[in-house]
Amino acid sequence: MSPKRRLLPAALLICLTAPVAGLFVALSPVSAQAAGQADDQITAYTADATLTKDGQLQVKETVDLNAGGTTFSRTLTTRVRSDSERDRTYGLKDVSATVNGQPAQGFENQSTDDGRKLTLNVSGQSKIVYSYTVDNVVADTTEGREVSWPIVQGFAVSVPTANLSVSVPFATWVTCFAGRTGSSMPCTSSQLGESADLQIQQNGVPAGGRLTFLTGLSDQATVQANAQYSTRWSLGRAFTVDSSTIGLAVIVFGIGLLGAVGLWFFRGRDAAKVGExxxxxxxxxxxxxxxxxxxxxxxxxxxxxxxxxxxxxxxxxxxxxxxxxxxxxxxxxxxxxxxxxxxxxxxxxxxxxxxxxxxxxxxxxxxxxxxxxxxxxxxxxxxxxxxxxxxxxxxxxxxxxxxxxxNRPDAVRNRWTTAGVVLLGAGVVLTIVLAIVTKFGLVGFAVMAAGLVLALVGQAAPAxxxxxxxxxxxxxxxxxxxxxxxxxxxxxxxxxxxxxxxxxxxxxxxxxxxxxxxxxxxxxxxxxxxxxxxxxxxxxxxxxxxxxxxxxxxxxxxxxxxxxxxxxx
Structure with a gap:
């Protein structure tokens, strides 16, 4: 076979796949962005935090960065899974940043579904200092009053070593977890100093990982619990089956059933009893x-x-x-x-x-x-x-x-059927609303069932x-x-x-x-x-x-x- 013939299939394959590959690359800005983030390198990380008497945590983070691009972003998550049904929510305020001792250029503080995305302009060797205040960090638990916050988080690149110093008055113990989201692996070291300062060190926080500290307070602490929780939506929760939801649904359906039967009794029965x-x-x-x-x-x-x-x-x-x-x-x-x-x-x-x-x-x-x-x-x-x-x-x-x-029997049936369909539609809307914001979705089903009963009873309503x-x-x-x-x-x-x-x-x-x-x-x-x-x-x-x-x-x-x-x- 000649070299031309041997090369022809390969040339055809390249011609066919090149446009597809080019289109894939053109439609993949996320890949390009990820590549840019991968070029960034954090060389050092330190953080200082202080718990104020009103239960707020004032945080100052210092990040030494070798920037691979012109912008650098991180995300501070304000919603963290607490248990099978609830998320713990934090409040962020007074967020600011400096780069090399100067206010950060192009600084953006954007809201996301579960937190805040911070973006700023950088170039080359940069020292970034983030400052912010976190609320809702104090919680009452079965073990007593505790303070916690995932302080190292939201970086798209790994952190080689993280050193933290957290001042929490009347702290009695401290523990720390680091790794991927949800990890329970303890930090490299965490100890409580003589002045109730927490000293934490972690060798290696992976890209996208977190470091969360948790410390207990003594009975002498005057700071009050301010933790807030939000119930996580799920289909099972939206249609919870318990005594309250079933009871209310039965009551609603019973009222609808009695209403339909009552309307038939007073408006839909024959004026006289029909003999055999x-x-x-x-x-x-x-x-x-x-x-x-x-x-x-x-x-x-x-x-x-x-x-x-x-x-x-x-x-x-x-x-x-x-x-x-x-x-x-x-x-x-x-x-x-x-x-x-x-x-x-x-x-x-x-x-x-x-x-x-x-x-x-x-x-x-x-x-x-x-x-x-x-x-x-x-x-x-x-x-x-x-x-x-x-x-x-x-x-x-x-x-x-x-x-x-x-009245015409068909007109009577149509009125009842229309009323039933309207009630059924209202039940559909109510079910959606209740399922989104509460656990009482079954009550909406009860309204739908009542509308269906009204429409069915209406078929026997001509009197x-x-x-x-x-x-x-x-x-x-x-x-x-x-x-x-x-x-x-x-x-x-x-x-x-x-x-x-x-x-x-x-x-x-x-x-x-x-x-x-x-x-x-x-x-x-x-x-x-x-x-x-x-x-x-x-x-x-x-x-x-x-x-x-x-x-x-x-x-x-x-x-x-x-x-x-x-x-x-």
Whole structure:
């Protein structure tokens, strides 16, 4: 292989990696700064400190430096870990610095998260003198009153030897720790002089390390404890589980629960107790024989809304069946294209409807036949989509007009749900605030839970009037009749019409199959049937098949409503 070919892969690799390396270097100012600090060298360090009678420590530090750059920085930490939950905090004031006996040029005293960053201009051989006063250095402990301060700290380079002299009146003992942050390694030497001066020496303090002295005071000391502590935030502390937090959370949730239940008791209950409902026989005996008669003339769609306080798919479907039975439209089952082909039905309008129709019935009729007097169920979804809201609005308005509710059930639910969501949101905000500043985050959870309860209770809040409660009792009686009785006791000539009139009510009360079979039972021969007026099937269709046909129709039409509007709220 030629030298050119041997060098080509290496050249390509260099070309590809050089820009990436250059970008990394350009985006790494911290590395450059660290390199500058590494060029600095501390050759000597001494410190003198005195504890004043008011519990403040006056500190003077002298640092001999061979500067590798034009600036030098250190950080005095004022927050030190005390125990598993608390930090000890110190106060710094009167901070100043000189360089070679002159006020430091470019001196900056900047606040950081846990202390003060001191920066000044230097060049070459420099003698830096830092002066400051530290507060909160005296603490009461189980061992007595003690004074402590991490006096050597915040240097980005190592200190070869540190010599300290600390004057603490009435000091009785002294100890010292040096090394990395959190180290418990004792200093090279620490002793208490005859005049209560602490003499401390440490050979080698690593870059970023600390030297902390700790001394005890005798009972004769008059200086008062002034140590301050701050609780360290943690998720466990924010959501502390103890008697106080649990107790307060239970109280808050209990108040919210009682409030929600109280609102329901006074505002959400029916105006009268609903009875179990005696069997309601919907048969009116007249000159032409027995006829179907719904209790109080209630319509199927109204039944569903009174029962569950919601205008939903079942109510709309039952209303359409009722309109068909009353000859406003006919349902024509279409022949399948194959044995496993999809079922479909054509709805044909027979009558435009007049004032005898309730507004929601007329709205549904117009919505279904908005594009013509015939429509396939399979095509209803897109055409019904913009029209169903009006049907639902009219049905809710109707139950208020009838005097069964004082207010629209959906509006009542919306108010309660909105109040619950607002309380839930307030609970979220309160949880965040309490978790940040206290240990009572669980109380915010309790408020959130109370909001959720309010929203859930609100679903049962629409209150029926006394008249509405009475109608509901009669509907319960009608349901009892439809579930347990049949049309077999009626004359044969009236059974088909009676069962057909019962079917929409059975559909809204979950008894479609039973009353579809009642209609099918009127088929007394083996011949194909043309239909029963409001429902007709394809060729060779038998009335005895209507049970399956109606079940499929209810499912298909309800599905088209669900597609048109993802269920009603």
């Amino acid at each position: 409902g005696a069997p309601e026989r919907p048969v009116l005996d007249g000159a032409d024989g027995p006829q179907f008669a719904a209790p109080d003339g209630i319509r199927p769609g109204q039944v569903g809304t009174v029962v569950d306080e919601t205008a939903d798919v079942v109510d709309i479907t039952a209303t359409l069946l009722d309109l068909a039975v009353r000859n406003y439209l006919t349902i024509v089952e279409q022949p399948r294209e194959s044995h496993f082909g999809k079922l479909d039905w054509e709805l044909q309008r027979l009558h435009p409807g007049g004032p005898e129709l309730l507004p929601y019935e007329k709205a549904l009729l117009d919505a279904v036949f908005a594009d013509g007097d015939s429509v396939l169920v399979s095509t209803l979804g897109p055409s019904l989509r913009p029209r169903l809201n009006l049907v639902r609005e009219q049905l809710y308005a109707d139950v208020v007009t009838q005097g069964w509710f004082n 029926r009037t006394a008249r509405g409660a009475a109608v509901l009792g009669r509907v319960a009686g009608l349901q009892h009749y439809l579930a347990n009785e049949s049309s077999s006791t009626l004359p044969q000539s009236h059974r088909l019409e009676f069962a057909s009139r019962c079917l929409p009510y059975a559909a809204v009360l979950g008894l479609t199959e039973k009353w579809a079979l009642e209609i099918a039972a009127t088929d007394d021969d083996d011949d194909p049937d043309a239909g029963i007026g409001w429902y007709s099937g394809p060729e060779n269709w038998h009335l005895s098949d209507i049970g399956e046909s109606l079940s499929n129709f209810v499912t298909a039409f309800g599905g088209s409503l669900t597609t048109a509007r993802r269920l009603f709220g």
